[in-house]
Structures are given as structure tokens and as C-alpha cells.
Amino acid sequence: MVEAIALAHGWEMQHDDAVVVIGQDVGANGGVFRATAGLQERFGKDRVQDTPLAEATIAGMAVGMATHGLKPVAEIQFMGFLYPALDQIVNHLSRMRNRTRGRLTCPVVIRMPHGGGIHAPEHHSESTESMLCHIPGIRVVCPSSPARAYGLLLAAIRDPDPVMFLEPVRLYRAVRQEVADDGRALPLDVCFTLRAGSDVTVVTWGAMTLETLRAVAELDHRGISAEVIDLATLSPIDIDTILESVAKTGRLVIVHEAARNVGVGAEIAALVAEHGLYDLQAPIQRVAGFDTVMPLFRLEHDYIPSVQRIIDAVELTFDEARDDQPDMSADS
Amino acid sequence: MQTVAEFQIRYRQILNPEGQAVAPLPAFAGDADELLKMYRAMTQVRVFDTKAVNLQRTGQLGTYPSSLGHEAVHIGVGAAMRPEDVLAPVYREFGTQLWRGVTMQEILLYWGGDERGSDFAVPRHDFAWCVPIATQTLHAAGAAMAFKVRGEPRCALAYIGDGGTSEGAFYEALNVAGARALPVVFLVVNNGWAISVPVAAQTAAQTLAQKAIAAGIPGVQVDGNDVFAVREVVAAALDAARRGAGPSVIEALTYRLSDHTTADDAGRYRSADEVAHAWSLEPLLRVRAYLQAAGLWDADKEQALLEESARAVDAAVAGYLGTAKESTDAMFEHLFAALPARLLEQRLMARKYGAKSSGH
Numbered sequence: 226m227v228e229a230i231a232l233a234h235g236w237e238m239q240h241d242d243a244v245v246v247i248g249q250d251v252g253a254n255g256g257v258f259r260a261t262a263g264l265q266e267r268f269g270k271d272r273v274q275d276t277p278l279a280e281a282t283i284a285g286m287a288v289g290m291a292t293h294g295l296k297p298v299a300e301i302q303f304m305g306f307l308y309p310a311l312d313q314i315v316n317h318l319s320r321m322r323n324r325t326r327g328r329l330t331c332p333v334v335i336r337m338p339h340g341g342g343i344h345a346p347e348h349h350s351e352s353t354e355s356m357l358c359h360i361p362g363i364r365v366v367c368p369s370s371p372a373r374a375y376g377l378l379l380a381a382i383r384d385p386d387p388v389m390f391l392e393p394v395r396l397y398r399a400v401r402q403e404v405a406d407d408g409r410a411l412p413l414d415v416c417f418t419l420r421a422g423s424d425v426t427v428v429t430w431g432a433m434t435l436e437t438l439r440a441v442a443e444l445d446h447r448g449i450s451a452e453v454i455d456l457a458t459l460s461p462i463d464i465d466t467i468l469e470s471v472a473k474t475g476r477l478v479i480v481h482e483a484a485r486n487v488g489v490g491a492e493i494a495a496l497v498a499e500h501g502l503y504d505l506q507a508p509i510q511r512v513a514g515f516d517t518v519m520p521l522f523r524l525e526h527d528y529i530p531s532v533q534r535i536i537d538a539v540e541l542t543f544d545e546a547r548d549d550q551p552d553m554s555a556d557s
Numbered sequence: 558m559q560t561v562a563e564f565q566i567r568y569r570q571i572l573n574p575e576g577q578a579v580a581p582l583p584a585f586a587g588d589a590d591e592l593l594k595m596y597r598a599m600t601q602v603r604v605f606d607t608k609a610v611n612l613q614r615t616g617q618l619g620t621y622p623s624s625l626g627h628e629a630v631h632i633g634v635g636a637a638m639r640p641e642d643v644l645a646p647v648y649r650e651f652g653t654q655l656w657r658g659v660t661m662q663e664i665l666l667y668w669g670g671d672e673r674g675s676d677f678a679v680p681r682h683d684f685a686w687c688v689p690i691a692t693q694t695l696h697a698a699g700a701a702m703a704f705k706v707r708g709e710p711r712c713a714l715a716y717i718g719d720g721g722t723s724e725g726a727f728y729e730a731l732n733v734a735g736a737r738a739l740p741v742v743f744l745v746v747n748n749g750w751a752i753s754v755p756v757a758a759q760t761a762a763q764t765l766a767q768k769a770i771a772a773g774i775p776g777v778q779v780d781g782n783d784v785f786a787v788r789e790v791v792a793a794a795l796d797a798a799r800r801g802a803g804p805s806v807i808e809a810l811t812y813r814l815s816d817h818t819t820a821d822d823a824g825r826y827r828s829a830d831e832v833a834h835a836w837s838l839e840p841l842l843r844v845r846a847y848l849q850a851a852g853l854w855d856a857d858k859e860q861a862l863l864e865e866s867a868r869a870v871d872a873a874v875a876g877y878l879g880t881a882k883e884s885t886d887a888m889f890e891h892l893f894a895a896l897p898a899r900l901l902e903q904r905l906m907a908r909k910y911g912a913k914s915s916g917h
Contacts, residue, residue: 245706271706277736282695282729289699293643293682294707312726316689317696323891325685326676330894362892385894414897461899 376411576846633787720751
């Protein structure tokens with residue numbers, strides 16, 4: 226997937242002189258994950274710039290550059306290092322168009338590696354997308370395959386407003402796929418249905434599509450036909466696609482790697498409860514990271530939802546008696 | 558131990574508090590019309606400021622940050638900048654903004670709680686007021702980077718207060734500007750007070766200008782009550798930036814004669830003697846004395862200017878008070894280039910439940 230991301234950068238820089246890449250080690254080094262590999266050689270040091278080691282600088286400069294004629298595509302080296310930039314994202318990047326009534330705008334993409342599963346050091350494996358989704362005025366996008374990374378990144382760069390682009394690190398190298406470098410963008414603000422099914426809707430995004438697709442293949446053998454929806458744009462949520470699917474299946478399971486508490490899954494569950502409650506034949510299930518600190522890598526795969534947890538959650542929606550549900554209120 | 562680095566901070570004053578030249582006059586001082594324009598602008602913004610505070614006191618304006626005492630900095634900067642340059646203000650620099658074309662009515666609209674105030678007709682490219690302290694310095698650095706990448710002979714100027722220089726964003730902006738030789742000037746308005754905290758409690762640094770040194774860029778102090786000196790020093794810094802010599806920091810020493818904002822009471826934390834002394838150094842006195850001594854000004858002209866300024870303010874106030882509030886749709890219309898479908902429902906709800914009052 227990381228090659229697809231580099232390809233999308235290259236295509237857009239070739240076709241739009243306003244696009245510039247900024248970030249730590251994005252130049253000669255081509256990014257620590259190689260997502261900007263070869264770009265500085267092709268486009269020069271003005272358009273592919275290593276910044277000082279300062280995330281607020283990256284986001285704040287992006288605001289100034291975007292309001293004055295450039296389209297910055299910024300890399301934050303890991304999502305765990307995003308937080309010094311949040312002041313600029315919350316207070317300026319997301320608000321500039323609104324607060325100037327459209328006079329100044331921020332066509333900015335901020336890319337960052339997202340999630341765990343690659344035995345990285347502390348602070349390198351979190352998935353805190355719901356913090357970003359709470360901010361009005363920005364989009365939050367998370368691709369789940371090389372082709373979607375290519376098409377969605379092009380769409381994000383071409384969008385006239387700021388986009389946070391979360392790249393699941395587990396997919397960078399694990400998933401390989403031929404991607405046509407044809408400059409064709411995919412649409413933002415819509416879900417992608419990865420697999421049609423009739424009995425249960427499973428909504429997920431990013432790297433969790435891997436476990437989800439494995440789980441539903443197993444469920445297929447057990448006679449359960451699951452529809453899998455890749456949310457793709459985490460904010461704003463394309464709830465219509467999810468509601469249509471739930472109207473058909475009557476069951477909803479939401480799978481995400483991030484902690485459950487106030488996660489994006491909670492928003493999806495609330496929207497379905499508000500607009501599709503009478504289509505549901507069973508309570509909604511959430512399969513999510515635990516509400517604890519992302520552990521160091523010996524335990525990280527015990528934190529990230531497993532295939533079995535997804536299978537169990539789906540089966541729970543078929544349990545009419547529901548008397549074997551785990552008792553969530555007791556410690557014992 | 559060897560000495561491996563040394564620095565000095567130079568200070569510039571041209572007019573002393575009595576209005577006498579204590580240094581060679583800059584070229585613009587030979588242009589009487591230009592000097593009168595600067596003095597008129599300083600007077601206009603002071604008359605505006607008094608009215609704005611009164612509007613707040615009578616419930617016709619929101620919280621307002623007075624610019625009383627900062628007129629020499631604000632007009633000196635305005636006069637030194639070119640129209641195509643970019644200003645990144647904090648929230649108090651009305652004199653610079655008026656000089657650059659922002660209207661009094663727009664300023665009142667913003668502080669009266671209406672985003673349209675930030676949609677200036679002129680200049681379209683300046684940043685709007687920036688409440689999160691020091692964040693604007695990075696926007697100025699970013700704009701300067703855009704000018705550099707695009708090969709445009711333009712500069713950015715970011716204001717910041719004395720308290721703002723304690724923020725990380727300030728150091729980050731100086732650092733990146735120096736590292737990339739960006740065409741940007743950081744103008745520190747040292748007015749002595751960050752709400753209730755004096756500069757001495759803010760930092761152990763002897764000057765704020767020397768904060769430039771760690772970023773490898775020049776820092777200079779200027780008498781911020783001397784519009785001649787401010788204009789000269791800022792113009793020189795902008796010229797240097799424009800010809801590729803890189804950024805600089807200017808610390809303008811002045812005094813906040815007002816409360817921090819209309820929500821503050823400075824009497825709680827500073828002495829009347831200190832304020833009285835500051836009034837003896839205030840910026841309009843010395844430029845008026847200079848103009849009178851040069852035969853360019855008299856009591857009749859002063860009276861006429863005050864009346865003319867009051868009329869202009871009254872017209873702006875009438876325009877502001879006569880502006881109906883925006884429809885609730887405005888909360889949604891400018892969030893994105895096109896409103897996502899997810900928000901249509903909320904826009905309808907806002908219409909249904911929105912207040913119908915005029916909103917002043």
C-alpha cells in the first residue's frame with residue numbers, strides 16, 4: 226500500500242504545481258515508511274521539504290501555505306506525534322473557511338500512520354481517529370487497500386478542504402495489489418461495500434478489514450451471509466449506505482481497532498438507533514480495542530480485535546435467547 | 558572556556574517623548590503629507606477605540622481588546638508594509654488593519670459577534686484576528702514559505718505580544734523561519750503586561766528581542782511609542798526579508814494604557830503611578846509636538862481632525878448596528894466548500910429552532 230501512496234503523490238505533483246509535500250524525513254529519506262520515496266529527486270527541494278522536528282510547525286505552516294496559493298500534503302511521522310499539531314488543526318485548519326466566511330481556505334492533507342500490529346515502539350501504534358472525527362470542518366479518511374489508498378489520497382489532495390488521511394501501518398507492506406497509476410480518484414464521503422451479504426452488516430475500516438473479511442469467510446461456512454462495509458470516510462459518515470444495508474440484513478456489528486469508549490463505532494450505533502431501530506432484529510454489537518492503553522508489542526495482538534472476537538460478536542446477533550451473553554456489569 | 562557565541566541587542570529611538578529628533582530622520586520624515594497621514598491614522602484609531610469601549614459598556618459590543626497606547630506600533634507597521642504583504646495580527650492591532658484597508662465597521666462586526674467581520678473586503682489576503690496565542694506566527698511563516706516557493710517578492714509580518722513569546726509556537730516559528738530564510742518579520746509588542754502578568758514574571762530574558770538569537774536570526778528593540786522609529790525599523794526588516802536576507806524579530810517597547818480587554822480590571826494588579834507615568838510617554842503626544850514644531854499642525858487642525866474622526870466612527874457604528882444578523886444557515890454554509898449530506902438535517906433543525914432576534 227505504501228507504494229500506492231507514493232504513486233498518488235507523484236501523479237498529483239506532476240499534474241498540479243501547487244501541490245507541495247512537507248514533513249519530517251520526507252525528502253532525501255523518502256519518509257520513514259517510504260511513502261514519499263523519490264519525490265524530492267523528481268520535484269526538487271522547494272516542493273518536497275523536510276521540516277524541522279516540530280509538528281505544530283508542520284500544521285501551522287500548512288495553514289499559511291494553503292491560504293496563500295499552495296496545496297500542502299503534510300506527513301506526521303506517527304499518529305502518536307500528532308498531538309502538538311492539534312492546536313493548529315482544531316483552532317485554525319478546520320475553522321479557517323468558516324471563520325472568514327470563505328475568504329481564506331485550507332486545501333491541506335495531513336497524512337499519518339495509524340494503528341498497531343507491526344511491533345513498533347511505544348506511542349507508535351495508537352488509533353485515535355475519534356478525536357479527529359469530533360472536529361467540525363475537517364474530513365477523516367482511512368483507506369483499507371492499496372487501490373483505495375491511491376484513489377482516496379488523490380481525492381483528498383484535490384478536495385478544497387482539509388483532510389486527515391490515516392494510513393493503517395499493518396497494510397503498508399502486508400497487502401499487495403496492482404494499482405493502475407491513472408490519476409483516477411475515488412469519492413470521499415461514501416462507504417465501500419467490500420462484500421455483499423444478506424444476514425448481517427459488518428462495518429469496519431482500515432486494517433480491521435483484514436480480520437473482518439477472514440471472520441465473515443468463516444461465518445459463510447457456518448451459513449451466515451455477512452455484508453462488509455468499509456467506512457473509508459470516518460467523518461462525515463455515509464450513514465445512508467449503512468442504513469440501507471441494515472434494512473436488508475436486520476443486524477449490525479461494528480469493528481474497529483480504536484478503543485470502544487466514544488469511538489467512531491458509538492456514533493454509527495447511535496445513528497442506526499436513531500434512523501434504523503425498527504430494522505434491527507438484534508442489539509448492535511461493537512468489537513473494538515479495549516478502553517485501556519495500547520500495550521507494547523508483546524500484547525498488541527491481544528488488544529487488536531481478533532477474528533474470533535468478530536465471529537463471536539456476529540453470532541451473538543443471531544442468539545435469540547441471548548442468555549449466554551457475557552455479563553458486562555460484573556467483575557467476576 | 559572559550560567564548561563561542563556572543564550577541565548584542567540594539568535599540569532605536571528617533572523622536573524622544575518631547576517630540577525632538579534624537580537620531581537622523583528617515584527619508585519619509587521629509588514628506589509632510591505622509592507624516593500628517595500617519596498622525597491622522599493614529600488619531601482615528603484612538604477615537605475609534607474610545608467609541609468601541611463605550612459600545613461595550615452600553616451592551617452594544619462584545620468583549621473588546623482596546624489598542625490604547627499602541628498607536629505608534631500599529632501605524633508604524635502599517636506604513637512600513639506594502640499592500641501585497643501579508644499581516645498575521647493577534648487581536649488588538651486595529652491601527653495596522655485600518656491602514657491596510659480593513660474598515661471600522663468590519664472590526665465592530667467581528668467584536669460584535671459576527672464572522673462576516675473577518676471577511677474583509679480589503680485586503681483579501683491578510684489573516685483574521687487570532688485568539689489562540691502565538692499560533693499566528695506559524696501562519697505567517699507558512700505564507701512566507703508560499704511566497705518563497707512561488708517566487709513572489711512579498712513578505713509576511715506576524716504580531717505577537719510579550720506573553721505570547723513564552724509559547725512554543727513562537728519559538729517554532731522563529732526556528733523554521735531562520736532555518737529556511739523565510740521572508741517574514743515577527744513584531745513583538747512588549748506592552749509590559751500579559752493580562753495581569755508582567756514581563757519580568759514571564760521570562761528571565763533581559764529583552765524579548767534576544768529570543769531571536771537562539772533561532773539564528775537578528776533581533777532588535779525599538780521605542781514602540783515612536784512612530785518614526787517603528788516605521789524605519791520595520792521597513793528595514795521587510796526590505797531585508799524581501800531581498801532574501803531572511804527573517805527578523807523586532808521588539809517594540811510600549812505600554813498597554815487600557816485594561817487587557819473590557820472584561821479585565823487592571824486596577825487589581827498594577828499601580829496608578831505606573832499608568833500615569835506611561836501616559837507621559839504615550840505615542841500621540843510626541844508626534845503632535847513634532848508636527849507643531851515643524852509648523853504642520855495647530856489647535857484648529859487638531860479640533861477639525863477629532864471631529865472628522867468622530868464622524869467616521871459614527872458612520873461605522875451606524876453601519877454595524879444596522880447590519881442584521883446572519884441566518885442560521887451561515888453556521889453551515891462555510892464549513893466546507895460544499896455541505897456534506899450528513900449536515901443537511903442539522904441545518905434544517907437550526908432553521909426550525911433558531912432565534913429570531915436581531916442579535917445585538
